[in-house]
Amino acid sequence: MTPTTAPSPLTDEDLADAWPVLSSEDRVAGFRMLPPDVAEEFFDSLDAAEQATLLLDLSPAEARLWIRVLEPDDAVDVVQAAPEERRADLLASLDESTRKEVSALLAYAEDVAGGLMSPRYARLRPDMRVDEAIRYLRMQALERLETIYYVYVVSADQRLLGVVSFRDLFAAPADKTMREIMSTAVVTAREDTDQEELSRMFAEQGYLAVPVVDGEGRMKGIVTVDDILDVVTEEATEDIQKIGGTAALEAPYLHVGVLGMLRKRAGWLVVLFFGQMITATAMAGFEDEIATAVILAVFLPLIISSGGNSGSQASTLVIRALALDEVRLRDWGRVFRREVLIGFLLGAMLGVLGLLRIVGASALFGGYGEHALLLGLTIGASILGVVLWGATAGAMLPFVLRRLDLDPASASAPFIATLVDVTGIMIYFSIAKMVLTGTIL
């Protein structure tokens, strides 16, 4: 299985598949066996943490070669992904001007515009003419520009004055100046703009790049859509994992070791377990009722899980709508009214099904004794109550979390289910006591 002994030619796909389970020696050996252009593609496909590990395993000369393949904003991610004590080594393998850029970018958090931006953008003065600009950019393109689909017009003190798309630059008459053809309605991000907000800006307007400015309007860099694509994917993955009741993983599923996986999953499971212990306490309060009418216990899982299901629907819909900014904090009242109505209708529907099931079974097979109708009404009403409560609580909890500046996605399906289980037991047995006391209770 190790590439050094494999008789057939090694492909980048084989290597990618085996990567997580290979020793560092085998990774280096495998990587060196790839043809240069395949190696570059393979290197690009690794995430920042994997690139950092590989670079540190390679010889210093090789590391120098490979880290220089990266754009400064990607090099920053690699340096940040390396262990603290090895970062200096990686920085040392960069050429001097890139090292300066990377060091400046290292000051920003990974998940804000400053941490995502590239300092390599095309900037021009407002009085430059179109033909001069094109000539100048042809020279600059030889050097290092991350993108040239927008050209930014800046003042002498680096204040952003306007933007010209490359297409407009190309289409403009040669003797116009930048000032004449630039658009001044520029959407900008601040250095500390959160990556989620950035991705909404890109998604809504279809930008290819957004300039990042500081508090005084001075241009600092640009964030490009390809970096945002990663952000969007990563944010969705985090939300999905949280909705499933796990802490967000920091690497692909198969790359997280068993211990790491336990750390990510045990936390929530234990919290939920303690939450569920309350169900035992709640149940203990109704032990007499269960002893008198064991039939009540029989329908318990059906009832509480119906509430958990409707709650999980409502919470995931609201979590996603909040993440996409389709719903804002101030919309909570509208969402509340909708979910009360929808929860009531869904609950009524399932409640009738539950009632019919019991009355039907009683009529057909004579089960449930003479009080089948009363039992059916108890079950039906409980389902209605629990589903209504599940939908309402599930829809409101993400708002509460957002209001407290916590992540709405923490209102996970298991969390809602646990919450609804506890209250569901109370609802069920309270209704049972009201309806059935004097008959089967």
Next chain:
Amino acid sequence: MTPTTAPSPLTDEDLADAWPVLSSEDRVAGFRMLPPDVAEEFFDSLDAAEQATLLLDLSPAEARLWIRVLEPDDAVDVVQAAPEERRADLLASLDESTRKEVSALLAYAEDVAGGLMSPRYARLRPDMRVDEAIRYLRMQALERLETIYYVYVVSADQRLLGVVSFRDLFAAPADKTMREIMSTAVVTAREDTDQEELSRMFAEQGYLAVPVVDGEGRMKGIVTVDDILDVVTEEATEDIQKIGGTAALEAPYLHVGVLGMLRKRAGWLVVLFFGQMITATAMAGFEDEIATAVILAVFLPLIISSGGNSGSQASTLVIRALALDEVRLRDWGRVFRREVLIGFLLGAMLGVLGLLRIVGASALFGGYGEHALLLGLTIGASILGVVLWGATAGAMLPFVLRRLDLDPASASAPFIATLVDVTGIMIYFSIAKMVLTGTIL
């Protein structure tokens, strides 16, 4: 609240918020009140269905103006989103050459490369020189090109020969030909390449555009990264909604009416409800045990929901890993072994907690009678079994669905919870019978 009577100036944000609840007259009135540049931004921010509705509500002259703002690939989405009988009206408002392009694109499904591509890309002949190419593109940019960051080199019969990035074109000496500077290792998509696969291509390699070719290698169009950003967001939303146990919504949460919402949610709820009815049947089989030892019913919700929680964790992790291609169908064995181990460890941890809870409460408050230890062992062993089963079943079900060509995301948290509830009851009472018969049973 209707814009026509609002005394304060209408902003596009106000309009966007009120949009779903406005009548079509008010929408048109509000839209007409926006300043032209704001109106264009607002129009861009609507989704295709909303654009279609608005265009059909506007006067034919206005509709003609606004539909021409759209690139052909976006115009296609709008036409597809309109009711069948009104599509001809929309097509008629396009200029003739765009109408031809749009009609050609209408033949493709929305979610494949053909349905996402734009026919407006820059194409050049292989023997064109760099300076000629730049001059030619300056002329073309005046016309309509969706993007100019890549230039495609095609033969006389439109076969794709190579690609030149705009940056390389700019940096190349004026007298080189396209053939000399083009890259021939072009990653292409087929017209029927699925949008999920396309987004993985973009995510892995950071492309800005990918050319779409037919079976004979003839160039048909390009898919650009900004369209892929929408695809990635949309696919994640669908997966999140399915994981929550809802059918995917086709519009933002607040734009789906109550009836539409019921349709999306009732289906799964009813299926799950019938699934949960099996729990009642399973429980009925253990009525004697419950009657003898009511205490068993008390711990039932705790036990089955622990399984549901670990199952929901495993299934969401695997669903997302499959969606991102981090895990493939053939990896099922590896995932199975991991989840058995992780499920065992998590189950053992929670099982010990459950055991301690009962033994502890017994020691402190004298609850649970003389057989507290046996009861604790029953609860602990059941939790272990149920959590292990939850993790394993939750991780395997998405593979089974993918194998059957169904969407792995249908292995929703509520679905797994229901599946695990039924089996959890069997596991719990079977262990209870084994351990407790002769003591409290």
